Amino acid sequence: MLNEDYLQRIKSLHAALGIDDSHLGSCGMPLCHVPVALVEAGEDIYGRPQLLTRETFESWKKMCQQAALDGVLLQLVSGFRDLDYQAEIIRRKLDRGQALNEILKINAAPGFSEHHTGRAIDLTSPEGLALQEKFEESCAFKWLVNNAVSFGFNMSYPRNNQAGIAYEPWHWCYDGHRRDLSSE
Ligand SMILES: [Zn+2]
Incomplete structure (x- = not known):
């Protein structure tokens, strides 16, 4: 409710x-509901402190580490917004x-912003295409498409999405907890 x-x-x-x-x-x-608890999630590329839910942050860290091992640097542009x-x-x-x-x-x-949930992150990479549709041409995006889901992250607004939101290849939302619920 x-x-x-x-x-x-x-x-x-x-x-x-x-x-x-x-x-x-x-x-x-x-x-979208604002969560009860958030944790400090480091700084975004502009040096602004960011907040995420704990499980989103934990999964984001793991995803970054794996991407780095694969030679891809993922960077945070934006996390929680009230x-x-x-x-x-x-x-x-x-x-x-x-x-x-x-x-x-x-x-x-x-x-209505998924950023209210503390589970949505806007991502970029040193290829420098922050919040641009051309981010879809980056190595970081290709890595995300192949790997993000195994860390519980999904692209919320693909092309021609049902919500009618502009295509946002940079916006990924952690829904691991939803999967946990549905398996109960
Ligand atoms: Zn976003």
Whole structure:
């Protein structure tokens, strides 16, 4: 069940950004919960401290180590984001004059970003294609396609995904815990 306070916070952030109430039911994405506990997960490529759930962080570390053994350097661009941070991303784009409906094709509304769960990571590599579709041409991406699933990470937004989200070859979500649940 969704916490009523959480839903209210989402609604008030949406109202402040001018996102219509109907977006909650019509955007085609599930609401994402902020986890109870997060751990420090080192810094991203910009030197900003990052947070992830413990099991996501543990699996991310193992995945990095294996990639390095295979000669591939994986780098973190972004991990956990709270509701306010997601609202801030959209606010900055609005302030630069971008249209809300165009922004929402790229950035999930507060409450709908998988980054709220502490299980989603945006990745890049020294090939320098952070948050670009061309990341799919990198060695790091090819390695991820072949190996990430064995560490519990899946690409959330492949081409032509059901949620209608733009293709994001850099965005991977740890769902190992979901698999654990389904096997019970
Ligand atoms: Zn992402």
